[in-house]
Amino acid sequence: MSLLKTTESKILACIKNDLWARFVTLQNQDRIWTLSLTNKGTPKSAEQAPKTPLVMVHGFGGGVGLWIRNLDALSRSRTVYAFDLLGFGRSSRPHFPSDAAKAEEQFVNSIEQWRQAVGLETMILLGHSLGGYLATSYAIQHPSRVSHLILVDPWGFPERSKPEVEQSQGAEVVKRPSIPRWVKAIASVVSLFNPLAVIRAAGPWGPGLVNRFRPDFKRKFEDLFDDDTMTQYIYHCNAQTPSGEVGFRAMSETLGWAKRPMLQRVHLLPPSMPVTMLFGARSWVDSSSGNRAAEIRGKAHTKVLLINEASHHVYADQPDDFNREVENICKSVD
Helix, strand or coil: CHHHHHHHHHHHCCCCCEEEEEEEECCCCCEEEEEEEECCCCCCCCCCCCCCCEEEECCCCCCHHHHCCCHHHHCCCCCEEEECCCCCCCCCCCCCCCCHHHHHHHHHHHHHHHHHHHCCCCEEEEEECHHHHHHHHHHHHCHHHEEEEEEECCCCCCCCCCCEEEEECCEEEEECCCCCHHHHHHHHHHCCCCCCHHHHHCHHHHHHHHHHHCHHHHHHCCCCCCCCHHHHHHHHHHCCCCCHHHHHHHHECHHHCECCCHHHCHHHCCCCCCEEEEEECCCCCCCHHHHHHHHHHCCCCEEEEEECCCCCCHHHHCHHHHHHHHHHHHHHHC
């Protein structure tokens, strides 16, 4: 954890706006590592109402440091908060239940307790990947607290594709989607462990393993760091005792499908709540789930945007385009 703190400090040293980093203690004594950024250079008139803050929720295995390309740009005109999800990064690592609904509820409750502790009345809520799934669940349960929901390449929306049924000489033949044998073999082994167990099992070779399998992380931030800072950060975020990872495993099925797909629940978002979904044009996350969400919500404001030349980590691949789109959304709120 001390190595994570050191690596994160190096990342946060790049921030130019005013940064306040601290632990926010929840009612149950869990602690959530929190950043808040403000731009003191922006003149404020006495009559001007404070702008709705932007709250950013990272994805699986991530932490606040991954937003380094976005925090300064997005905090120019309003306060921005980013926190490590319960069980990830520098936040507390409690026990998570093995039941999908209960694990999801524990995550969502921690976000609501965090909001209460920080004292936010309303927020523009942005979630990436797993963070998008949890942000949607939060918005369904606490709609009065969310002015605009921004989902960035959200995980867990589509339902697992059903096997196709064909008629053959009067008999029904079930035709399953073909999954390569090697994928099945890996999935059957990985399902026995927490998703990031391999990194921990590698011990001192763990950082090298992250570098080898995710060289893109180094490339995404190479103009900020000419060394392994970002892959070291990812490693130290996930070399700790598994906790949020256990919660994620409880909520997911083989090959990354959600046990409780969010498309089955998006109709529960109030029609008055605007939703914007940002997808990377080159991402493994299928943007068609955004179009489906828009269909389900009918006349409610649901906008689906594709960011060109971006993969799953849209905010790091094309930060200027990402920041511009998010800033436009924030301006539409106030």
